[in-house]
Amino acid sequence: MQIRCAAVLAVLVLLAAGCALAEFTPAATVCGKAYCYWETPMDITDTEAVWNMLIQPMTVVEGNQKTQELLYAEPDQKSRRVGEVTCQSQGVHVLETLDNGWSLVECYSASNGNSRLRVWGDLVKGYIRTDKLVEVESRDRFGLVVDKLTQRLYVFGDGKLLTTLRVSTGAPTKWRPRYETASGEYHLVSMVGSFVDDSGLHSDYAIRFNDGDLLHAVPYRLDANGNKSYSRYEALLGTRASAGCIRVQRRATPEGINMRWLWNRLGNQQRTRLVIWEDLPGRQLSIPADDTPIYVHMSLSNYYHRSPECYQLGEKFWPFEPITYGQLEEEAYAHLTDCFCCNPPLRKKEIEAINAQYAAEAQ
Numbered sequence: 001m002q003i004r005c006a007a008v009l010a011v012l013v014l015l016a017a018g019c020a021l022a023e024f025t026p027a028a029t030v031c032g033k034a035y036c037y038w039e040t041p042m043d044i045t046d047t048e049a050v051w052n053m054l055i056q057p058m059t060v061v062e063g064n065q066k067t068q069e070l071l072y073a074e075p076d077q078k079s080r081r082v083g084e085v086t087c088q089s090q091g092v093h094v095l096e097t098l099d100n101g102w103s104l105v106e107c108y109s110a111s112n113g114n115s116r117l118r119v120w121g122d123l124v125k126g127y128i129r130t131d132k133l134v135e136v137e138s139r140d141r142f143g144l145v146v147d148k149l150t151q152r153l154y155v156f157g158d159g160k161l162l163t164t165l166r167v168s169t170g171a172p173t174k175w176r177p178r179y180e181t182a183s184g185e186y187h188l189v190s191m192v193g194s195f196v197d198d199s200g201l202h203s204d205y206a207i208r209f210n211d212g213d214l215l216h217a218v219p220y221r222l223d224a225n226g227n228k229s230y231s232r233y234e235a236l237l238g239t240r241a242s243a244g245c246i247r248v249q250r251r252a253t254p255e256g257i258n259m260r261w262l263w264n265r266l267g268n269q270q271r272t273r274l275v276i277w278e279d280l281p282g283r284q285l286s287i288p289a290d291d292t293p294i295y296v297h298m299s300l301s302n303y304y305h306r307s308p309e310c311y312q313l314g315e316k317f318w319p320f321e322p323i324t325y326g327q328l329e330e331e332a333y334a335h336l337t338d339c340f341c342c343n344p345p346l347r348k349k350e351i352e353a354i355n356a357q358y359a360a361e362a363q
């Protein structure tokens with residue numbers, strides 16, 4: 001929490017100095033490496049910087065991908081334990097390598113339900129033995145960014161932003177703070193597939209990125225007739241809803257991409273980078289230009305779309321009618337909501353509401 005306050009303070013100082021835009025980065029501490037995840041602004045519109053960040057090597061802790069190592073307050077195993085790192089899959093920000101065999105690192109703590117330490121997802125700084133750290137190459141075919149602020153997964157391939165998918169990250173409660181999805185940088189480490197949880201919820205196409213935290217398709221229940229029922233969980237996409245996993249939309253975007261598409265392409269792409277941006281207080285979203293193209297089908301769809309060829313309606317209804325983002329403010333389009341397949345930008349008033357909430361939290 002102290003580090004978070006420092007980051008906000010740093011931004012306020014920048015604003016006071018007359019900078020036009022507050023650039024939030026995951027960490028306030030500088031290591032100096034080019035395109036480091038921790039020092040790349042959380043700005044999805046700068047696709048070149050984001051892609052360069054996604055293909056960088058990552059420093060991980062050696063060990064089994066379902067175990068954690070402790071971080072200590074001092075370079076001494078007898079000192080206070082400040083956080084945990086998941087081995088093999090979780091990246092750490094190396095801040096200092098000491099002569100005595102220890103390194104100072106920071107990361108979002110990976111405590112889980114079985115941990116003795118209970119530091120759930122907080123950004124922590126602590127010491128670990130240098131010989132446990134190893135720098136690992138990342139794949140350069142695909143890269144994934146999950147933003148907890150927008151509840152979106154941005155899919156990158158060969159340097160380009162391919163599409164945007166709706167997700168649900170963890171919804172922590174007072175009694176279950178560990179349901180928060182820890183932010184940070186990760187490698188996808190193993191293909192898990194389909195599983196059923198204790199409550200009878202089925203999930204397909206699961207890929208492990210942080211021990212028990214998986215990327216998988218939006219879950220379903222089986223109804224009395226044995227049919228898959230997605231509606232309850234699909235309606236929650238775009239909001240926090242899970243116990244820590246990242247639920248991903250199963251409906252294809254106009255680019256034909258969904259969780260199954262990712263599963264089919266990432267099976268032989270382990271060490272693909274997945275980064276998760278924290279919804280840091282003070283972060284703000286930009287409002288699209290009024291002339292941004294938007295598409296509608298007024299007689300058959302109560303949604304507005306990002307593409308004239310969206311799978312929300314069948315191909316025989318393509319192409320949809322073009323309007324602009326600015327026209328969404330007109331009365332004729334006031335009843336339309338953002339399509340859950342193609343994920344167009346939110347309405348201006350919705351973005352302003354998010355910005356007001358996060359600006360208020362930064363106070």
Ligand SMILES: [Zn+2]
Pocket residue numbers: 303304305306307310311312339340341342343
């Ligand atoms: Zn659509």
